[in-house]
Amino acid sequence: MREVxxxxxxxxxxxxxxEKTIGELGREAVLAAVSDAGIKVRDIEFGCCATxxxxxxxxxxxxxxxxxxxxxxxNVENACASGxxxxxxxxxxxxxxxxxxxxxxxxxxxxTSPVALKLIPPPPDDLDGxxxxxxxxxxxxxxxxxxxxxxxxxxxxxxxxxxxxxxxCLNPYSHYQKELTSEEILESPMICDPITLLQCCxxxxxxxxVILCAGNVAKRFSSKPVLIASSVLTSADYLFRWQDATFSxxxxxxxxxxxxxxxxxxKDIDCIELHDAFAICEIMHYEDLxxxxxxxxxxxxxxxxxxxxxxxxxxxxxxxxxxGHPLAxxxxxxxxxxxxxxxxxxxxxxxxxxxxxxxxVLGGYVEGLESGAVSIHIFKR
Amino acid sequence: xxxxxxxxxxxGLFVEDESGKPYLIGNKCLECGQKFFPPRPxxxxxxxxxxxxxxxxxxxVIYSYxxxxxxxxxxxxxxxxxxxxxxxxxxxxAPLAVPEGMNLELGGGVELEISELCRKEDKIIIxxxxxxxxx
Numbered sequence: 001m002r003e004v005x006x007x008x009x010x011x012x013x014x015x016x017x018x019e020k021t022i023g024e025l026g027r028e029a030v031l032a033a034v035s036d037a038g039i040k041v042r043d044i045e046f047g048c049c050a051t052x053x054x055x056x057x058x059x060x061x062x063x064x065x066x067x068x069x070x071x072x073x074x075n076v077e078n079a080c081a082s083g084x085x086x087x088x089x090x091x092x093x094x095x096x097x098x099x100x101x102x103x104x105x106x107x108x109x110x111x112t113s114p115v116a117l118k119l120i121p122p123p124p125d126d127l128d129g130x131x132x133x134x135x136x137x138x139x140x141x142x143x144x145x146x147x148x149x150x151x152x153x154x155x156x157x158x159x160x161x162x163x164x165x166x167x168x169c170l171n172p173y174s175h176y177q178k179e180l181t182s183e184e185i186l187e188s189p190m191i192c193d194p195i196t197l198l199q200c201c202x203x204x205x206x207x208x209x210v211i212l213c214a215g216n217v218a219k220r221f222s223s224k225p226v227l228i229a230s231s232v233l234t235s236a237d238y239l240f241r242w243q244d245a246t247f248s249x250x251x252x253x254x255x256x257x258x259x260x261x262x263x264x265x266x267k268d269i270d271c272i273e274l275h276d277a278f279a280i281c282e283i284m285h286y287e288d289l290x291x292x293x294x295x296x297x298x299x300x301x302x303x304x305x306x307x308x309x310x311x312x313x314x315x316x317x318x319x320x321x322x323x324g325h326p327l328a329x330x331x332x333x334x335x336x337x338x339x340x341x342x343x344x345x346x347x348x349x350x351x352x353x354x355x356x357x358x359x360x361v362l363g364g365y366v367e368g369l370e371s372g373a374v375s376i377h378i379f380k381r
Numbered sequence: 382x383x384x385x386x387x388x389x390x391x392x393g394l395f396v397e398d399e400s401g402k403p404y405l406i407g408n409k410c411l412e413c414g415q416k417f418f419p420p421r422p423x424x425x426x427x428x429x430x431x432x433x434x435x436x437x438x439x440x441x442v443i444y445s446y447x448x449x450x451x452x453x454x455x456x457x458x459x460x461x462x463x464x465x466x467x468x469x470x471x472x473x474x475a476p477l478a479v480p481e482g483m484n485l486e487l488g489g490g491v492e493l494e495i496s497e498l499c500r501k502e503d504k505i506i507i508x509x510x511x512x513x514x515x516x
Contacts, residue, residue, distance in 0.1 A: 132453040140447035
């Protein structure tokens with residue numbers, strides 16, 4: 001396998017933009033990434049694009065808006081892990097020598113999608129979905145069990161949302177730019193008990209793109225490339241083998257693979273962007289990514305370790321909770337954030353001296369499995 | 382006289398024995414013994430194709446639960462559902478029928494019942510749910 005670097009990245013602001021088309025959102029992110037990378041669009045040999053609700057040939061639709069045509073384009077879908085899957089595919093093409101320069105993009109317009117403001121009907125073969133399993137219900141059950149088994153408190157869980165909304169205020173690309181208190185979070189409307197509204201990420205519109213390049217040609221374009229030290233994408237195990245639902249087996253397995261591939265451990269990571277679709281998820285992922293022992297995720301945030309000024313800042317961008325969640329753009333935007341952090345270009349939310357960063361994203365609810373997909377990437381400078 | 386038709390929300394998932402005791406219909410691998418609900422076409426654990434149907438899930442305990450304040454396709458809010466660890470070793474998601482004023486506890490015992498889930502047009506949709514049992 002060849003070494004692969006990220007040369008540049010860009011995102012739109014995340015938020016509600018019903019007036020913007022998929023093509024407009026995508027173009028903005030693609031052109032920002034191309035400009036950041038210091039390449040010309042004609043240098044791009046392969047494009048991989050992720051969308052969940054954008055329709056067909058979305059890669060071709062956004063790339064042509066940015067002046068890119070006549071190249072191999074692959075469109076991918078892995079629910080919320082779609083964007084990370086696009087990066088993984090572009091990484092794989094370059095790592096195996098198929099091309100030298102590629103683009104990975106993710107785009108979503110939740111406000112104009114066919115499911116906007118609608119109850120999304122479960123597929124007919126989803127027995128649990130027929131009987132009332134909705135996504136917040138799944139995580140509410142994990143949350144209640146985590147509190148029961150490990151003594152995790154509502155206040156610890158609310159602190160995740162407090163922290164990420166604080167960080168979001170420092171990120172000009174964030175959907176929300178408003179600080180929240182624990183009281184506001186816990187007293188917001190109940191969605192699925194014990195999950196309240198402000199423990200949930202918003203559905204956002206937005207796009208993100210990164211330019212990947214073979215390590216041996218990266219220097220031609222940039223003096224500060226960021227290396228991809230590991231790229232992992234895997235699927236979940238069956239629920240009949242998932243005994244401890246307070247611990248994400250798939251995330252843990254993916255993390256072990258990623259650490260081994262990078263030749264490092266969790267203690268070597270300086271900053272993390274992880275899948276905080278609900279506040280409880282962040283606490284669970286502290287544990288399955290090995291940042292603390294099983295059951296001690298609540299204490300990790302309470303001690304302030306994952307705040308911007310802590311030992312290991314998590315979701316400096318504001319995470320899904322504040323930055324927002326345009327499904328397929330999220331995984332790519334996480335990589336853009338870590339890229340900026342490792343280059344020292346993250347402005348007011350800069351993690352000082354960050355050299356190694358990790359992104360983690362889960363995708364999909366699949367009946368009978370823990371989830372659909374999980375992807376982890378480790379980046380280093 | 383006009384009679385409202387009762388229909389199961391899905392065929393082949395639940396049954397009552399001779400005494401009227403309700404069960405879910407799952408299946409079991411004859412090679413490794415792994416049980417499944419709903420029934421799977423072959424063993425998802427060892428790939429063996431020799432499977433037999435088994436009745437299961439009459440009793441269990443609550444692993445976790447939640448009350449949803451948004452609708453689902455079957456239920457108006459608020460509705461309660463949970464994961465039940467049934468005696469046969471599987472974890473099954475199902476609606477919970479909670480008597481008024483009763484507090485649910487993780488680990489609390491539940492019993493299966495087959496009853497109305499909702500009404501659609503001129504039909505009563507029948508399915509399974511769990512009801513907490515008094516200690």
